[in-house]
Amino acid sequence: MDSLTKLWLSTGLANFELGQVIMMLVGCGLLYLAIARNFEPLLLLPMGFGAILTNIPVAGFSEVGGLLHYIYYAGIDTGIFPLIIFMGVGAMTDFGALIANPKTLLLGASAQFGIFATLFGAIALNGIPGIEFSLKDASAIAIIGGADGPTAIFLASKLAPELLGAIAVAAYSYMALVPIIQPPIMKALTTEDERKIEMAQLRPVTKVEKIIFPLGVLLMTIFFLPSATPLVGMFCLGNLMRESGVVDRLSSTSQNELINITTIFLGLGVGSKLSAEAFLNVQTLGILGLGAVAFSIGTASGVLMAKLMNKFSKEKVNPLIGAAGVSAVPMAARVANKVGLEANPHNFLLMHAMGPNVAGVLGSAVAAGILLALVG
Amino acid sequence: MNSMEHQFIEAGTLMLAGMVFVFAFLSLLIIFINTVLARLAVKFPDAITPSRSHSSTKNKKAVSGEISPAIVAAISGSISQYRHKHSTQYKSKR
Numbered sequence: 001m002d003s004l005t006k007l008w009l010s011t012g013l014a015n016f017e018l019g020q021v022i023m024m025l026v027g028c029g030l031l032y033l034a035i036a037r038n039f040e041p042l043l044l045l046p047m048g049f050g051a052i053l054t055n056i057p058v059a060g061f062s063e064v065g066g067l068l069h070y071i072y073y074a075g076i077d078t079g080i081f082p083l084i085i086f087m088g089v090g091a092m093t094d095f096g097a098l099i100a101n102p103k104t105l106l107l108g109a110s111a112q113f114g115i116f117a118t119l120f121g122a123i124a125l126n127g128i129p130g131i132e133f134s135l136k137d138a139s140a141i142a143i144i145g146g147a148d149g150p151t152a153i154f155l156a157s158k159l160a161p162e163l164l165g166a167i168a169v170a171a172y173s174y175m176a177l178v179p180i181i182q183p184p185i186m187k188a189l190t191t192e193d194e195r196k197i198e199m200a201q202l203r204p205v206t207k208v209e210k211i212i213f214p215l216g217v218l219l220m221t222i223f224f225l226p227s228a229t230p231l232v233g234m235f236c237l238g239n240l241m242r243e244s245g246v247v248d249r250l251s252s253t254s255q256n257e258l259i260n261i262t263t264i265f266l267g268l269g270v271g272s273k274l275s276a277e278a279f280l281n282v283q284t285l286g287i288l289g290l291g292a293v294a295f296s297i298g299t300a301s302g303v304l305m306a307k308l309m310n311k312f313s314k315e316k317v318n319p320l321i322g323a324a325g326v327s328a329v330p331m332a333a334r335v336a337n338k339v340g341l342e343a344n345p346h347n348f349l350l351m352h353a354m355g356p357n358v359a360g361v362l363g364s365a366v367a368a369g370i371l372l373a374l375v376g
Numbered sequence: 377m378n379s380m381e382h383q384f385i386e387a388g389t390l391m392l393a394g395m396v397f398v399f400a401f402l403s404l405l406i407i408f409i410n411t412v413l414a415r416l417a418v419k420f421p422d423a424i425t426p427s428r429s430h431s432s433t434k435n436k437k438a439v440s441g442e443i444s445p446a447i448v449a450a451i452s453g454s455i456s457q458y459r460h461k462h463s464t465q466y467k468s469k470r
Binding site (some may be wrong): 098099102103105106108109110112113115116117119120122123124126127135138139204205206207208209212213216217220224225359362363366367370371374375 | 380383384386387388390391393394395397398399401402403404405406408409410412413416417420421422
């Protein structure tokens with residue numbers, strides 16, 4: 001009889017807690033979004049599965065000795081996984097459109113207002129009972145507005161590791177929702193005529209320019225913002241491997257095999273943070289809400305900046321490309337292209353939108369560096 | 377309430393400092409692109425790749441039905457390599 005009782009007590013059924021069941025359902029929800037809705041499946045699938053694994057009673061996946069525990073502490077707590085992914089993103093990024101039209105950097109810069117404005121929102125939420133965000137927490141939440149997964153995970157793991165799960169879920173969910181969130185804001189802030197603006201063709205960019213660019217960015221970061229060098233440095237390394245043309249094998253590995261392997265572990269590691277006690281609270285709702293606000297403000301600031309540039313610049317800028325300033329490469333640029341085509345079927349904005357899009361990646365890395373330097 | 381006010385002031389300072397810095401940094405980058413990179417582009421333009429007349433004649437041959445012996449050798453070589461690899465795998469499984 002004792003053995004039978006012992007056997008029963010070792011089953012999942014005897015040990016389930018309500019919170020674990022709910023979190024497993026959240027994990028299933030993430031799997032549904034990834035598989036059925038194709039929402040950022042590369043990350044949401046391992047993340048959802050990680051959430052299920054970490055909430056299995058008795059198995060102890062996220063306790064000392066458990067697989068997810070080690071994955072988290074080896075790769076996310078140390079910041080290694082997001083940085084490796086950033087290197088891969090650098091190897092995939094073509095700065096040609098940005099170098100050809102450098103003023104689009106201003107659009108990438110203004111879209112970062114979403115990040116800093118959300119800081120206010122996070123602090124304001126402290127007025128609600130049950131929510132208590134410190135300035136570090138608020139900074140980690142605000143970076144969702146940068147629409148850059150690795151940057152958000154990197155900063156959250158440094159400033160507010162206990163909020164990492166909710167921040168990563170919010171960041172990737174909203175990045176997947178860019179085609180739904182952005183168009184209404186873009187249309188509300190622009191006139192039909194503005195959306196029809198056709199932009200001048202971009203000049204060709206030489207190979208030497210593309211090689212010197214990442215080195216120049218790195219040098220500037222070393223001089224002015226060393227706290228951003230982990231992110232910017234890895235990004236520039238990946239980009240230099242791509243543009244130099246002499247290490248195609250390394251470039252190909254970092255943008256394919258390496259980034260894929262790391263994404264599996266990153267997803268599982270973030271999923272391990274989706275435990276009931278860390279996720280099922282009012283703060284998570286606050287984070288999800290603030291994430292949407294951050295995205296919307298970032299989009300609006302980019303569009304408004306483009307309109308402002310139109311007033312002073314000789315060459316016309318289609319304000320829609322301003323929305324691509326919120327990183328989310330290349331989804332945001334595609335959205336700008338699509339909304340532009342709706343207004344003018346002959347107007348292809350994709351290449352023009354790639355400029356602010358990659359500027360947004362640099363901008364959010366710089367913003368993360370500033371938050372790390374001032375709050376971390 | 378006092379601490380919240382204090383936090384708001386801190387967040388405001390952070391927002392101001394952050395936005396000014398992001399704009400300053402990316403504006404410097406614009407200057408870098410417009411000066412250094414633009415000059416480099418003029419000094420070191422991309423080499424013009426010569427038109428490959430040889431490959432085009434080879435292609436024409438292929439279109440007309442003649443397959444070059446080099447291509448035949450490459451294909452048959454890779455087929456025999458694949459068969460060899462496959463048969464050793466099969467044997468090792470057994």
